[in-house]
Amino acid sequence: MTDENSKKAPPLSKIARELAPSGIRKFFxxxxxxxxxxxxxxxxxxxxxxxxxREAGIYSIEKGQTTYTSNYGLLELRQEISKHLANKYxxxxxxxxxxxxxxxxxxxxxxxxxxxxxxxxxxxxPEPCYVSYRPCVSLAGGEPVGVATRSEDDFxxxxxxxxxxxxxxxxxxxxxxxxxxxxxTMPRQAxxxxxxxxxxxxxFIVSDEIYDRLTYEGEHTCIASLKNAMSRTIxxxxxxxSYAMTGWRIGYACAPPEVLTAMMKIHSYTALxxxxxxxxxxxxxxxxxxxxxxxxxxxxxxxxxxxxxxxNGIGLKCHLPSGAFYAFPSVKATGLSSEEFAERLLYExxxxxxxxxxxxxxxxxxxRCSYATSIEKIEIALSRIGQFVEKVAPEVAKQARSESxxxxxxxxxAHL
Amino acid sequence: xxNYQPMPLEEPDEILTxxxxxxxxxxxxxxxxxxxxxxxxxxxxxxxxxxxxxxxYKTIIDxxxxxxxxxxxxxxxxxxxxxxxxxxxxxxxxxxxxxxxSLWLVSGGYxxxxxxxxxxxxxxxxxVAEKLAPIEGVxxxxxxxxxRKYKEDQVVFVDNEEDTRLVVTP
Numbered sequence: 001m002t003d004e005n006s007k008k009a010p011p012l013s014k015i016a017r018e019l020a021p022s023g024i025r026k027f028f029x030x031x032x033x034x035x036x037x038x039x040x041x042x043x044x045x046x047x048x049x050x051x052x053x054r055e056a057g058i059y060s061i062e063k064g065q066t067t068y069t070s071n072y073g074l075l076e077l078r079q080e081i082s083k084h085l086a087n088k089y090x091x092x093x094x095x096x097x098x099x100x101x102x103x104x105x106x107x108x109x110x111x112x113x114x115x116x117x118x119x120x121x122x123x124x125x126p127e128p129c130y131v132s133y134r135p136c137v138s139l140a141g142g143e144p145v146g147v148a149t150r151s152e153d154d155f156x157x158x159x160x161x162x163x164x165x166x167x168x169x170x171x172x173x174x175x176x177x178x179x180x181x182x183x184x185t186m187p188r189q190a191x192x193x194x195x196x197x198x199x200x201x202x203x204f205i206v207s208d209e210i211y212d213r214l215t216y217e218g219e220h221t222c223i224a225s226l227k228n229a230m231s232r233t234i235x236x237x238x239x240x241x242s243y244a245m246t247g248w249r250i251g252y253a254c255a256p257p258e259v260l261t262a263m264m265k266i267h268s269y270t271a272l273x274x275x276x277x278x279x280x281x282x283x284x285x286x287x288x289x290x291x292x293x294x295x296x297x298x299x300x301x302x303x304x305x306x307x308x309x310x311x312n313g314i315g316l317k318c319h320l321p322s323g324a325f326y327a328f329p330s331v332k333a334t335g336l337s338s339e340e341f342a343e344r345l346l347y348e349x350x351x352x353x354x355x356x357x358x359x360x361x362x363x364x365x366x367x368r369c370s371y372a373t374s375i376e377k378i379e380i381a382l383s384r385i386g387q388f389v390e391k392v393a394p395e396v397a398k399q400a401r402s403e404s405x406x407x408x409x410x411x412x413x414a415h416l
Numbered sequence: 417x418x419n420y421q422p423m424p425l426e427e428p429d430e431i432l433t434x435x436x437x438x439x440x441x442x443x444x445x446x447x448x449x450x451x452x453x454x455x456x457x458x459x460x461x462x463x464x465x466x467x468x469x470x471x472x473y474k475t476i477i478d479x480x481x482x483x484x485x486x487x488x489x490x491x492x493x494x495x496x497x498x499x500x501x502x503x504x505x506x507x508x509x510x511x512x513x514x515x516x517x518s519l520w521l522v523s524g525g526y527x528x529x530x531x532x533x534x535x536x537x538x539x540x541x542x543x544v545a546e547k548l549a550p551i552e553g554v555x556x557x558x559x560x561x562x563x564r565k566y567k568e569d570q571v572v573f574v575d576n577e578e579d580t581r582l583v584v585t586p
Contacts, residue, residue, distance in 0.1 A: 305450065
């Protein structure tokens, strides 16, 4: 309803107007209207939060825990987080003033950027990466600087690549490994080199480790535990992926006291605290959730091998991702761009994937396929994608078939 | 060359976990899921079968949906254990009956728990009165009829699990 006599409302802020809409939005809108879509486009676990954890949340509501908590979050939860990071990775954070419970890693990322950036400060963002990194930098007045990683390097980032984009205004590097969307992980030594680089040039490292537990090959390295890292690293993590708790919105940030206090100040004005019942559930997750986590990890791992083998068999070249729950195959051989491929696949075969371009530089030519879905659905999706490739690029499908005849278990996975 | 040792196990072999979830998972698929060769998986399964680690492959059926009438009862049995053989002799006399689906030795007020299947309540009642109770060593029984199955062997019988996630998310 428009009121003819009223004046037009004032314009929105420049920053809001210029903020790019997420590249995922379009596919969501199309897929949501279609029937019988198999979605490999979902960036969250298909498991429901384990019952014991849900029960702790319910019990908290029953007990009438309906209040605010400390701005930092429940002390008991921070103590468990502190213990967990020390035991698992040797990263020692004090529960008193170095850990902040946030509304997911999403809030944590926003807080870090607002706490460390001045207008015009640049942040190096290795890409393809999670969709919120660039916007969070921009919203805080900073300037995101993409650093394209390459499929031939398994989407790992090197100091040489970072160095090329370094300027006098560079203030921080955002690292998100294991990576959404590529599934890449970083070896310990490569991370140490990046820490040394950050040390030399006095940069912050913002490390989003939300997929830490979903590391299938080798051990996850918590960057803060590396030499010279602690004083300049902000560790972001949470409960969404490991414990299948996306909707509870509980994350945490760990940083040296000066940085954390600044983040806490902002958090105290903008979020105040994370929901108390969700914090109680998270506490239960850390105390008694381990066996459920291990069970989910082994199921993701089985699906990971299945989907990667399936994609390669269809002719979509895909390296074996070592973490998270995404395969990031190349669609270059089909001659279609990632957008075209994803859009036609959705319309013609009813399979939803996300084009790599939604995740920034270096994503063109790839699609993100989430295997956080049942094996039955993965198999149906693979057969539909196979039909699609057969249709748009029969020679690719043919080539893949002839290769897979002489193909047994993938070499890289044979001894896992 | 086979470098795969199925036994002894320190933690459950994933082959067994996968088969316990779905016995029809083919060796080819298991091989892909675990990054092993098909031959290895087939050999391991054969070995498990030979050793009796894998006892049997069964299907879980919701008989109610087929319209077939069946009655299941759990009967707790108090037993006077026999010298030397303990409960085993009595157990053996009970499990030989084809009506007996399962039989467990349990702790608590009763000693054996028997699961019995029959066409109707009368049939099960007759089994208890005429076959089970008179067995030497059986001192008392308590029969519980199954009224509704909610979950069996990890499978939930109520259809309510739908994926409520948004179709595409970051």
